[in-house]
Amino acid sequence: MRFVKMTWLNSLGAKILLAYVVGAVLSIVLIVATAVAIVYYQGDVVSGFDVADTTRAFAEELSFDKDGIPVGISDLDSGSEIDDGNLKALYESLKGEAAFRVLDASGRVVLSSAKGVTFWPESGPARRLKSGRFEFEHEGSVMVAATETVERDGRLWHVQFAVSKRFLHLVYEAFALPFTGVGVTLFSLVLLLVFGPCVYFTLRYALKPVSGISDAAAEISPRSLHARLPTQGVPKELAPLVDSFNRVLERVEHGYRIQQEFLATAAHELKTPIALIRAQVELSPESAQREALLGDVEHMSRHVQQLLHLAEASELQNYRPTAVDMREAVHQAASFLQRMADAADVRFELPEQNTSVVWMADRGALFTLLKNLLENAIQHTPPGSLVRAEIEADFVAIRDWGPGVPPDQMPNIFARFWRGPHRRDQGAGLGMAICREIAQAHGWTLTASQAHPGLRVVLAK
Structure with a gap:
């Protein structure tokens, strides 16, 4: 469980996703904090901007009579004019909370809402006729107001x-707070x-090339050292x-090629001197020492031959696949x-040769493997x-x-x-390794299992 956890933490994709989640959570927290700050600390700044904007809108929609005197305000939505009676009724419903006038x-x-001039103080900031915001008190309530100047026909x-x-x-x-909550949600x-x-x-999508690289790397073996990892589409x-x-x-x-070439060359070069030694020993008079020397030479010759077979089995270019009857080969x-x-x-x-079982194989390498x-x-x-052989x-x-x-x-x-501990001969222990090399070169599998008694080796394609 600990290994799985550490593997997840070491994932590049998991780290980026985690960074995204943390960033998203921090963004949401920041937005919520901002909304809360606006709710509790909006103060005069927000209110002032709202009042100033409304005053400016009223000024732009002010309507005049033929003498150039303000008489009403056009409806901001429909464009129709709001007459003085409707305007007074509108502000009468607000009682002491809002008022509108034109000076x-x-x-x-010259034009005012339902409260008329009594809403506005006779002195103080309300009497300053310049554009901008100001505040005053009315019936114990702080009022936020704004003035906007309009020029019409030089007046x-x-x-x-x-x-x-x-x-x-x-x-x-x-109104604003619920919409703010809905917006944050x-x-x-x-x-x-x-x-x-x-x-x-x-x-x-971005990490897909990484998966391809991983798969390509996993397929590289001593038989495919010529392969290279793909570079197309790899992130920079x-x-x-x-x-x-x-x-x-x-x-x-x-380095692998040099090693294989050295092994093949050494094995090949040793064959000639071993053959000369064998000839000299065979021509010598018969004696116990002669038989022992012949045994040693035979042993050396076998080792050299196996080394040569191992070097040849490791090179794919040495294989020439043809159709081979496996019963006949066995x-x-x-x-x-x-x-x-x-x-x-x-x-x-051995099984009877009444039917053919044909495999595609290099005939010489297959003979070595079966032998x-x-x-x-x-x-x-x-x-x-x-x-026993089963085919x-x-x-x-x-x-x-x-x-x-x-x-x-x-x-x-x-x-x-x-x-193995029960071998009769003094071989080098390369025979089964050569079999595995030949099997892998053909794309086959070679496995061994206990047969009780004995050992069963299976070559499968």
């Missing part, structure tokens, strides 16, 4: 509008439910990492090892027992009746230079 240049009232008219602070707060709490939902999926799918932040990895692959491939390998089986008192049990599997079975099978359309199995392999040693069967 001439001398300060005389100046001063439009004044006033409203109580308590009325403004009441309107704000009744909608914004939060949009931020989380709309932008969240957008961020998620954007991340999936990851491009240097991909380029560096590709350069590492180039160096690894170069019989040929068994015939080649018949003398060894007879010497070990081991009998082959090594049968030879390994012979070397581990006790005298008087048998080695089906999609697998070939070789089983012996030997002691098998301890469970803790089973993973080492196909490792290079590993030798």
Whole structure:
């Protein structure tokens, strides 16, 4: 569970999504805090802007008679004129909370709301006929007012509008505050439910090349060192990492090729001197020492031959796949090892060649693979027992009746230079490793399992 958690925290996509969630939450908190601040601390600034804007709108919609005297205000929505009676009725309904009037240049009232001049003080800021905001008291309530000057046919008219602070707060709490809450809620939902999926799918699209790189890297093996990670569509932040990895692959491939070439060259060059040594020993007089030397030479020759086979099996260009009858191939390998089986008192049990099972394979490499599997079975099978071959359309199995392999040693069967404890010969432990190389080169799988008694090795395509 801890590993899963740490893996999630190390995910680039998870970190970006987490950053988005934190940013969204902080944005929502900031918006809510701002809304609360406006509710409790809006004060005169918000109220003043509202009153000034309303006064300016009244001034722009002021209507005049033929003598140029203000007589009313046009309806801001419909464009129709509000007559003096309607205007008074409107402001009468507001009682002492709001008032409206128009003064001439001398300060005389020419148009007013229902309260008339009694609403406005006779002195103080209300008598200053210049554009701007001001405040005064009326019946114990603080009034917020504004003046806007209008010029008409060379004459100046001063439009004044006033409203109580308590009325403004009441309107704000009744209308603006609910709409503010709805707005914050909608914004939060949009931020989380709309932008969240957008961020998620954007991340999936942006990180898709990373998945492709990961898949390509997972497929690289000693048989595909020529492959390189794709660079097309890779985010520029990851491009240097991909380029560096590709350069590492180039160096690894170069070193691997040098190693394989050295192994093949060394094995090939050793064949000639070993053959000369064998000839010299065979020409020497017969003695116990001569037989021991011939055994040592045979042992060396086998090791060199296996090293050469291993080097050849590791190079894909050495394979020439053709249609091969697997029953015939198994019989040929068994015939080649018949003398060894007879010497070990081991009998082959092979399927009949009445039908063909055709696989695409390199004939020489397949012969080596089957020969090594049968030879390994012979070397581990006790005298008087048998080695059985099973051939089906999609697998070939070789089983012996030997002691098998301890469970803790089973993973080492196909490792290079590993030798089972019950082998009769003194081989180098490369036979099964060569089989695995050949199987992998063909795209096959080679597995081993306990047969109770013995070991069963399965080659499957």
